[in-house]
Amino acid sequence: MIYQKPNYRIMGDRALLVELGDEISPSVNRKVRELFITLERHSIDGLVEAVPSYRSLLIVYNPQKIILSALRETLDDLQKKMDPSQIPEPKTMKIPVVYGGEYGPDLAWVARYHGIASEEAIRRHTGNIYQVYMIGFTPGFAYMGELPENIATPRRETPRTAVQAGSVGIAQSQTGIYPVESPAGWQIIGQTPLRLFDETNWPPALLEMGDSIQFFPIKEEEMAQWKR
Amino acid sequence: MEEVEALEVLSPGPMTTVQDLGRYGFGRYGVAPSGAVDSFSLRIANLLVGNPEDDACLEITLMGLKIKARTDLIIAVTGGDLQPHMNEKPLKMWCAHMIEKGDVLSFKTPKSGCRGYLALGGGISVSPVMGSRSTNLSSGFGGLEGRPIQKGDILLSDSPHLYLEEIERAFDPKRVPAYPKDWVIRVLFGPQDDHFTRECRNLFLNSSFKVTSQSDRTGIRLAGPPIQTREGMEDSIISEGVICGTIQVPGDGQPIIILGETVTGGYRKIATVISADLPLLGQVKPGDQIRFCEVSMEKALQSFREVEEMITQLREGLSR
Numbered sequence: 001m002i003y004q005k006p007n008y009r010i011m012g013d014r015a016l017l018v019e020l021g022d023e024i025s026p027s028v029n030r031k032v033r034e035l036f037i038t039l040e041r042h043s044i045d046g047l048v049e050a051v052p053s054y055r056s057l058l059i060v061y062n063p064q065k066i067i068l069s070a071l072r073e074t075l076d077d078l079q080k081k082m083d084p085s086q087i088p089e090p091k092t093m094k095i096p097v098v099y100g101g102e103y104g105p106d107l108a109w110v111a112r113y114h115g116i117a118s119e120e121a122i123r124r125h126t127g128n129i130y131q132v133y134m135i136g137f138t139p140g141f142a143y144m145g146e147l148p149e150n151i152a153t154p155r156r157e158t159p160r161t162a163v164q165a166g167s168v169g170i171a172q173s174q175t176g177i178y179p180v181e182s183p184a185g186w187q188i189i190g191q192t193p194l195r196l197f198d199e200t201n202w203p204p205a206l207l208e209m210g211d212s213i214q215f216f217p218i219k220e221e222e223m224a225q226w227k228r
Numbered sequence: 229m230e231e232v233e234a235l236e237v238l239s240p241g242p243m244t245t246v247q248d249l250g251r252y253g254f255g256r257y258g259v260a261p262s263g264a265v266d267s268f269s270l271r272i273a274n275l276l277v278g279n280p281e282d283d284a285c286l287e288i289t290l291m292g293l294k295i296k297a298r299t300d301l302i303i304a305v306t307g308g309d310l311q312p313h314m315n316e317k318p319l320k321m322w323c324a325h326m327i328e329k330g331d332v333l334s335f336k337t338p339k340s341g342c343r344g345y346l347a348l349g350g351g352i353s354v355s356p357v358m359g360s361r362s363t364n365l366s367s368g369f370g371g372l373e374g375r376p377i378q379k380g381d382i383l384l385s386d387s388p389h390l391y392l393e394e395i396e397r398a399f400d401p402k403r404v405p406a407y408p409k410d411w412v413i414r415v416l417f418g419p420q421d422d423h424f425t426r427e428c429r430n431l432f433l434n435s436s437f438k439v440t441s442q443s444d445r446t447g448i449r450l451a452g453p454p455i456q457t458r459e460g461m462e463d464s465i466i467s468e469g470v471i472c473g474t475i476q477v478p479g480d481g482q483p484i485i486i487l488g489e490t491v492t493g494g495y496r497k498i499a500t501v502i503s504a505d506l507p508l509l510g511q512v513k514p515g516d517q518i519r520f521c522e523v524s525m526e527k528a529l530q531s532f533r534e535v536e537e538m539i540t541q542l543r544e545g546l547s548r
Contacts, residue, residue: 009419012500013528015471017419024466036256051255051469051491058469060252063503063529064536135258136467136492139367143467143492155464155494157479171494172464179258180367185494197258199357199369205257 002028006079008072014048014063018075019056024145024173028055029133030084033210035075038082044074052209053134054143090132090210095177095192096218096226097168099125103191103220110153110170110187122217124151125189130175132211140179140197140205144213147173159185166191168215179205190217193226231353233298234385237377241292241335243444246352246371246383249282250488251360255469261488262362262370265445266343266510268405268535269307273347275542276304276324276397278389283351284361286377288344290513294334295346297327301388302349305333306399308341308407308511323398324349341407342513350388365445366489397546403538407511410436411518413485415475415499416528420465423457423496424477431455432498433520437483441514446489448512454481457496467494473501473509475520485509504531 007019020035021028036052039059046065051058061071099122100107111121130144137143146152147170155171160183163169167178169186178184179196192215196206207213218226237244247270250263264270264287271281286293291310304324305312312319313334314327327333335344354361354372363371372381421429437450455477457463463479470476472488476495485501486493487509501509502523512518523531 010416010500010525011419011471011497012416012473013503013525013532015469015500017468049252049255049261053468053492054466056466056468058255058471060255060471063532068525134467134492135256136469137258137490139258139260139364141258174467182366197367199364199367203257204254204259204358209256 002031006075010068011058015058015060016068016071017056017058021055024054024133026131029131032057034082034084034087035079036209037087038078042078044071051136053136054145090208090212092212093207095194095213095215096222097190097192097215098220098223099190099217104168104189106156106187107189110151110189113153114150121151121189124148125175126215126217128214130213132207132209132213134209135205135207138178138180138182139199140207141176142196142207142213143174143176145174147175153187155185156187159183160188163188164191166193166196168192193223195227230387231384232388233382234301234348234350234352234388235383236296236298237379237381237383238296238332239292239294240377240379240381241288241290243289244293244377245287245363245365246284246354246361246377247287247363248284248361250362251358251364251370254358255491258491259358260364260366260491261472262360262364263488264345264510265487266307266345266507268507268539269343269345269510270347271539272322272399272542273304273306273345275539275546276306276322276399277302277347277349278546279347279349279351281539281543283347284354285352286346288335288346290342291335291337294332297329297331297333298382299329299388301327301385303327303333304347305344307344309339310341310344311336311339312344322401322404338513341511343510348385348388350385353384353386364489399542405508409516411508411512411516412521413508413518414502414505414523414528414531415520416502416525417499417522418497419500420496421498423461424455424498425458428455428457429498432483433522436517436519439512439514439516439518443512443514445487447487448485448509450483450485450518452482455483455498456481464494465496467492470497471500473506475499475501502528502531504528504535
């Protein structure tokens with residue numbers, strides 16, 4: 001549900017979390033994207049950083065330059081002025097993935113959790129178009145959703161200390177890709193050979209909030225041709 | 229600007245990185261700020277050697293760094309007392325020193341704190357990535373090739389200046405922060421303190437947490453009585469942005485203080501460390517104990533202003 005009025009949550013003395021809804025959904029996330037892009041177009045003195053996510057926008061500010069009450073007023077005002085017709089359309093992409101085996105060590109567990117064969121789990125994961133709800137965790141990590149119930153799986157109880165770059169994971173109704181080797185709490189079902197983050201490019205991340213994504217299975221031998 | 233070879237790494241220690249005050253404005257791409265965990269010490273070190281306070285320094289963790297001057301330099305060492313020595317003689321911290329080509333600076337073992345900061349007049353010259361020279365360890369960019377420094381690395385400096393005004397370039401010893409082993413860290417509750425019962429919030433405030441050995445630049449992991457969320461709540465929440473100093477509580481109830489290498493997280497956050505105390509987090513080390521103390525927003529902002537005023541005073545005093 002989209003909130004009638006945003007819910008503000010205080011994160012210490014220099015950050016404010018603006019919640020625009022209470023769920024992972026395309027409509028709530030669209031609102032976040034609209035507010036984020038609107039905010040970017042207005043320069044607010046004292047704004048350090050804005051981090052959009054599924055259903056909220058985190059605003060980091062310098063408390064010596066702007067006080068909390070003034071920031072909230074500005075945000076209320078921006079939301080009144082928001083014009084969805086002025087927000088650019090996101091892009092569409094297809095992402096190749098090698099599923100299972102050493103590339104997806106949790107695929108069998110995910111399949112067992114749902115009482116299905118691994119092939120069926122792959123079919124369910126590739127059968128949907130996902131929306132990139134946010135980028136976070138590590139540079140270029142795209143959080144996408146949402147997974148249908150019949151493939152959604154809880155995250156691992158004990159996170160792994162390291163998974164390989166390109167690992168595709170599942171956590172509840174979210175799916176995502178680890179751009180670099182990193183610790184991981186998600187169920188790893190496969191790996192993409194695409195490079196998701198390159199700090200020498202602009203923009204540095206392959207995927208951006210709002211993008212539409214579909215996964216498709218490839219064979220291990222095909223990975224090389226996808227590497228750039 | 230003329231770049232010269234300033235320092236040669238003889239031994240890197242377990243984790244020495246190039247850091248400045250961090251990389252802001254790229255959170256939308258998942259890029260965390262990085263930067264000095266103890267930003268206060270980095271700023272003071274830079275001011276002492278006549279640099280802008282956001283210049284790049286070496287952040288030295290715990291021990292073992294040994295480094296040789298390849299040219300005459302002005303340096304300052306601040307932060308945790310890792311027993312810095314110059315040519316095997318103890319080196320006074322929190323003030324500027326002239327050193328000569330061939331001098332060897334070494335760090336023994338920590339007497340107090342966890343991280344030392346070494347500034348050189350002229351700064352450490354590495355190419356800025358997205359506006360910052362800080363090392364982003366998770367993705368491997370920024371700093372020196374996106375990695376901790378290694379034996380044999382040569383650090384460059386932009387025209388190291390050797391002239392400083394005839395005033396004492398030292399930080400008031402009375403203002404040097406104390407780095408105890410038992411910490412009291414001030415917090416504001418939120419953003420998800422309402423997901424915890426009053427009893428649990430009290431348990432969080434009234435308990436002592438041990439800093440575990442799994443702590444690093446990504447976070448300070450604590451061990452103590454489990455802080456449980458309200459009954460019926462799942463272990464995780466919808467992932468959202470976080471900042472350095474946010475204290476998240478995963479399903480096992482053991483809090484983690486997030487540091488500057490993280491932009492988002494999917495765990496509940498019971499409280500957030502106030503800005504004035506953030507630099508202290510850089511000096512907390514495994515084995516230490518932490519207690520959290522709740523303060524008001526007014527008190528938090530006042531403390532932040534006091535820290536900034538102290539730095540302003542030093543800046544103005546040195547440029548007189």
